[in-house]
Amino acid sequence: MPEKKNEITERKKEFRTTVDGMVVNRVYTPADLEECKQEGISVPGEYPYTRHIMPTGYRSKLWTMRQYAGFATVEETNKRYKYLYEQGQTGFSVAFHLPAQEGYDSDHPLSAGEVGKCGVAIDSLQDMERLWDGIPLAEVSTSMTINSTAPILLALYIAAAEKQGTSADKLRGTVQNDILKEYIARNTYIFGPTPSMRLVTDICSYCAQYMPLWNSISISGYHMREAGATAAQEAGFTLANGIAYVQAMIDRGMDVDSFAPRFSFFFAAYTNLLEEAAKFRALRRMWAKIMKERFGAKNPRSMMLRYHVQTDGFTLTEQQPLNNIVRVTLQALAAVLGSCQSLHTNSFDEALALPSEEAVQVALRTQQIIAYESGVTDTVDPLGGSYYIECLTNQIEDKAMRYINEIDKMGGALKAIEKGYIQREIATSAYNYQRAVDSGEQVVVGVNKFTVKEEQAPKVLEIGEEVEKRQTERLKRLKQERDNQKVSEVLDRVRNVAKSDENVMPALIEAVKAYATVGEISSALRDVFGEYREPNIF
Amino acid sequence: MQNRKIRVLIAKPGLDGHDRGIKAVTRGLRDAGMEVIYLGLRLTPEQIAEAAIQEDVDVVGLSCLSGAHLSLFPKTVSLVREKGGRDILFIGGGIIPKKDIPKLREAGIAQIFDPGTPLEEIVKFIKANLPEGVIDKED
Numbered sequence: 001m002p003e004k005k006n007e008i009t010e011r012k013k014e015f016r017t018t019v020d021g022m023v024v025n026r027v028y029t030p031a032d033l034e035e036c037k038q039e040g041i042s043v044p045g046e047y048p049y050t051r052h053i054m055p056t057g058y059r060s061k062l063w064t065m066r067q068y069a070g071f072a073t074v075e076e077t078n079k080r081y082k083y084l085y086e087q088g089q090t091g092f093s094v095a096f097h098l099p100a101q102e103g104y105d106s107d108h109p110l111s112a113g114e115v116g117k118c119g120v121a122i123d124s125l126q127d128m129e130r131l132w133d134g135i136p137l138a139e140v141s142t143s144m145t146i147n148s149t150a151p152i153l154l155a156l157y158i159a160a161a162e163k164q165g166t167s168a169d170k171l172r173g174t175v176q177n178d179i180l181k182e183y184i185a186r187n188t189y190i191f192g193p194t195p196s197m198r199l200v201t202d203i204c205s206y207c208a209q210y211m212p213l214w215n216s217i218s219i220s221g222y223h224m225r226e227a228g229a230t231a232a233q234e235a236g237f238t239l240a241n242g243i244a245y246v247q248a249m250i251d252r253g254m255d256v257d258s259f260a261p262r263f264s265f266f267f268a269a270y271t272n273l274l275e276e277a278a279k280f281r282a283l284r285r286m287w288a289k290i291m292k293e294r295f296g297a298k299n300p301r302s303m304m305l306r307y308h309v310q311t312d313g314f315t316l317t318e319q320q321p322l323n324n325i326v327r328v329t330l331q332a333l334a335a336v337l338g339s340c341q342s343l344h345t346n347s348f349d350e351a352l353a354l355p356s357e358e359a360v361q362v363a364l365r366t367q368q369i370i371a372y373e374s375g376v377t378d379t380v381d382p383l384g385g386s387y388y389i390e391c392l393t394n395q396i397e398d399k400a401m402r403y404i405n406e407i408d409k410m411g412g413a414l415k416a417i418e419k420g421y422i423q424r425e426i427a428t429s430a431y432n433y434q435r436a437v438d439s440g441e442q443v444v445v446g447v448n449k450f451t452v453k454e455e456q457a458p459k460v461l462e463i464g465e466e467v468e469k470r471q472t473e474r475l476k477r478l479k480q481e482r483d484n485q486k487v488s489e490v491l492d493r494v495r496n497v498a499k500s501d502e503n504v505m506p507a508l509i510e511a512v513k514a515y516a517t518v519g520e521i522s523s524a525l526r527d528v529f530g531e532y533r534e535p536n537i538f
Numbered sequence: 539m540q541n542r543k544i545r546v547l548i549a550k551p552g553l554d555g556h557d558r559g560i561k562a563v564t565r566g567l568r569d570a571g572m573e574v575i576y577l578g579l580r581l582t583p584e585q586i587a588e589a590a591i592q593e594d595v596d597v598v599g600l601s602c603l604s605g606a607h608l609s610l611f612p613k614t615v616s617l618v619r620e621k622g623g624r625d626i627l628f629i630g631g632g633i634i635p636k637k638d639i640p641k642l643r644e645a646g647i648a649q650i651f652d653p654g655t656p657l658e659e660i661v662k663f664i665k666a667n668l669p670e671g672v673i674d675k676e677d
Contacts, residue, residue, distance in 0.1 A: 098553035098604055102580070110582060113609030114553050187555025187579055227558045314558070318653050351653050353635050354605065427561050434562045438656040447654040460635055463605060538564060538576050 017275040019436040020230050020429050022395055028387035041390060044380040048288035050281050050393065052339040053304040057380030058371075062090075063335075064342040065367045066143060066308065070095030070120035071354055072467045073474075074131040077120040081135060083357065087364055092173075093143040093344060094131075095119030096153065101188040103149050103522025106471040115468035117354075119145075123475050124517045128156040129163055138166040142173035143218070143308065143342075148190040150177040151199050152521050155508040174215035174264055174308070177203050180241040181220050183417050185227035185426065187534070190522065193414055195529035199504065201248050206505040208259040215264040217245060218308065224422075225268035226314050228430020231279045232396050234268065236403025237413075237422050239286055243404070244413040246295055256295045260302035268312045269331040269338075276331070277383055278392035280338025283307075286397055308342035309335035316351040319454060320446035324348035329366050336370055337383055343367055353460035420537045427537060475517070482515040490514045491524045498528040542573075544664065544672065546597040549577035549586045551614055554604035559631060559653070563599060566657030572597075572664070583610060587617035590626060596672045597664055600647075602632040612645035619646070625669035629660070 015024040025032075033041075042048065045055030054060060067084055069092075070077050081092055096119040099111040105123050106115045115121050122128055137160070146153040154175045158168045179196040182189040189196065200217065207216035221229070221238035229237060242263070249259050267283070269276045287305035291297040311331035316324045325348045332345050345363040347355030355363070371377055383389045403425075407416045416422050436442035443449045490511040497507040511521050548564050550557060557579055564576045577589055590598050598618065600611055607630065615628050630642065631651040639650050649663055 098555075102553050104553070110553060110580075113606030114604055117605035118554070182555075187557060188553075226556075351633065353633065427565075430558050431562050431565050434566070434657060437654075438658060444654070448656075462635070534578055536576065536578070538568075538574075 017272045017392075018230060018270070019433045019442050021272070022232070022275065022392060022399075028391055030387065032387050032391045041385055047292070047300065047303060048285040049304055050285040051381035051384050053284065053306065053341075055380070057339060058336075058377035059380065062371050062377065063340050064091040064141065065089050065364060065371075066091035066093045066342050066344055067360060067364060068093040068095050068143075068145065068310065068344050069360070070097070071461070072116040072463050073121050073471055074127050074133075078131055078133055078135070080357075080360075084360070084364065085135070087361060088368060089364060091141045091143065091342065092135075094145065096144070096146055097121045098188070100153065100518050101146060101149060103152075103190045103519060103526070105475060105517050105519030106468065107475055108519055112468075115471050116463050121467070121471045122153070122156070122518065123471070124478055124515050125156055125159050125512050126474075126478055126515065128160040132160055132164070136166075137161040137164055138170055140172070142171075143176075144173065145176050147176055147179050147182050147186070147188055148196065148199075149518060149522060150175050151203055151504055151508050152512065152518055154203060155505065155512045156518075158509055159512050168211050168214075170213070171211060172213045174218050175203060176220060176266070177217040178220045178241065178245075178266075180244060180413055180417060181223050181238075183532070183534075184224055184237070184422050186220075186223040189532050190526065191529040192532040193418070195498075195525075196532075197248055197414070200245065201252055202503045202505055204245070204249055204259050204262075205252065205254065206503055207262060208254070212262075214262065215306075216259065216262045218264045218266045219245065220266040222266050222268045222310055224426055225270070225312065227426050228433060229426045230429050231270070231272075231275055232399035233403060233425060233429060235279055235283050235286070235396060236400035236407075237426075238265065238267070239283070239290060239400065240404050240407040240413045240416070242287065243290060243294070246291075247412070250295070256291070256297050257299040257302050260291060260295075260297055261299060261304075264341075265305055265307035267307055267309055269309050269335040270312050271315055271327050271330050273330050273334045273337070274383075274389060275392060275396075276334035277337040278389050279396050280307075280309075280335070280340065281381070281384075281389070281393045282396040282400065284339070285393070286400060306341045308344070309338075309340040310344040311335070311346045313346055313350060316346060316348070317444060317447050318351040320452065321348050321352060323446050324351070325362060325366070328363060329370075332366055332370055333374070333376065336376055337381075339381060349460055353462070356459060356461045418535070420535055423537050478515060478517075486514045487516045487520070490516055491520060494521055494524040495528055498525055544572040544597065544668065545593065545595040546572050546574045546599060546664070547577060547586070547590050547593055547595040548574055548599045548601075549581050549589070550579040550601050551581055551583055551586055551610040552602055552604060552606045553580060554602050554606065554632075555579060556603040556632075557601075559603075560599070560601040563601075563631070563657065563660060567599075567661065567664070570657075570661040572661075583614040583617050586614050587621055587623070590618050591621045591623050595626060596669055597627045597629065600628070600630045602630070602634075605633065607632060607634055608638055608641060611642055611647055615646035625671070627664065627667055627669055629663065631655070
């Protein structure tokens with residue numbers, strides 16, 4: 001009889017990166033690399049860019065430290081921007097309040113209670129001009145999280161820059177302009193998929209022609225992840241959406257290399273450090289292959305996945321909020337080890353309210369400590385070659401590709417969304433996660449383990465009712481003072497252009513310059529395009 | 539005396555699109571045997587109140603993560619009360635600062651569930667605080 005091995009028991013039957021995530025082996029060896037092919041360990045800066053899009057990585061240029069911010073009226077937000085800039089932030093990222101994101105003015109009944117809450121209140125060019133007061137748009141790069149109303153807000157930014165004497169071709173930044181994930185997760189859609197895709201491609205074409213330094217879209221996995229997607233789902237669903245946008249541009253008759261270099265991406269970073277780092281490596285390789293093999297791109301820049309990362313808001317706990325600083329640090333480190341181009345670190349108090357100035361400073365300092373003290377930026381892709389990392393990179397690629405193939409079979413991302421497939425997959429992952437937390441199988445420190453009696457809540461930022469009052473009064477004054485005959489003319493023109501095949505951007509720029517408001521222009525577009533209602537996935 | 543499943547209306551008033559939590563709650567309550575109507579998002583308090591009365595629900599669950607809860611939750615409660623839904627139990631969730639909770643209670647929201655609340659706790663709360671006359675039919 002063979003001698004019974006003295007087996008050491010492990011803490012769990014099975015180890016996974018997250019609930020529904022990847023199965024993790026006890027140990028990885030050279031045999032695992034054999035098994036999952038060697039192609040991952042390529043040279044940084046060379047196709048398929050698994051390790052970094054640049055051969056020099058962060059040795060030549062650090063990522064852009066870009067904190068998403070916006071609250072109350074433009075005056076408060078302008079002050080916060082200047083503060084962040086003084087603290088060493090290297091790019092701006094605008095959070096617009098929900099009314100602007102969903103095409104309503106601050107005085108609309110649906111805006112009641114929402115003005116200046118989730119972002120800065122912007123109704124007109126007057127607001128946009130004041131938002132950038134004292135900040136030269138020729139010298140900064142700005143990211144704008146805006147989707148269904150992206151053409152209007154981009155028009156406002158262009159017009160505000162022009163007032164500062166800066167033409168559109170000099171502007172650097174990004175407009176999110178990713179409507180597909182709005183139907184899946186983020187929910188700030190207005191119009192149905194067909195007119196929305198037309199607006200997305202209008203922006204991309206306009207930027208390709210007139211704004212060579214501007215990222216015309218930021219294809220986002222972040223919100224799907226926040227809604228519950230696993231790392232592999234985030235990767236697969238985001239790239240499936242990316243494929244849909246590239247195809248839509250090609251269908252408009254555009255050459256792939258004329259617009260793809262300005263396509264950018266946006267992902268989440270969770271706390272599982274190594275899975276997240278591997279995810280970014282897998283994503284870079286997948287996009288390069290998709291662009292080269294599927295779309296026949298020739299320009300290497302079309303194949304390079306450039307992306308912004310935000311640490312994951314969902315993982316922040318209301319309980320023992322200071323613990324969030326540690327979570328954000330791990331997540332930010334994952335983003336950097338994954339070779340991101342731009343990063344936002346969340347503030348530790350965001351499960352409680354909008355971030356306070358103190359919390360924002362700690363968040364920015366976290367990036368700066370990683371950049372200047374940790375040493376991880378000294379060599380390119382320091383994790384490359386690790387048996388586990390390379391294996392995990394391949395596994396995530398395989399799993400994400402299976403999702404893309406599934407979506408292809410349904411006829412593409414738009415069809416998969418219409419069927420509710422992506423939404424259901426994500427909702428199931430989210431539910432399984434919640435169940436695992438409730439049962440204690442998934443430990444969340446301070447929530448279902450190592451809990452304490454909570455002390456007094458930390459000081460949080462509040463937006464008072466006077467903000468809404470101030471903003472609506474400002475809007476009322478604007479509507480009295482502007483040339484309303486002109487406004488009605490430009491709005492008619494917006495309607496006519498929307499009905500035609502013409503690119504909407506020039507008409508929108510003209511409209512915002514006449515001080516037509518976000519709500520008025522959105523209404524004009526609603527007249528033509530109608531409104532979308534979410535299908536019930538239950 | 540009613541002898542039926544507990545009927546719950548779940549909705550998001552205002553413009554907030556964060557629906558991960560509310561969807562998990564919808565599923566959790568359904569798995570606990572309740573009849574749950576998920577009304578969706580971007581709704582006015584009027585639309586929610588209308589649906590609560592028409593659907594004859596015992597419980598209304600509201601979610602808001604955008605910070606508009608202080609104006610939207612109380613308004614929804616008072617509209618439901620006006621329309622005759624005197625006994626309906628209101629619960630809420632989202633990013634709600636602790637100091638707002640007393641105000642919401644006073645306005646008629648029986649309980650606010652913070653992020654991280656186990657689904658089971660919500661189920662228990664509903665069963666323990668059902669409007670008078672509603673009997674939880676176990677099946």
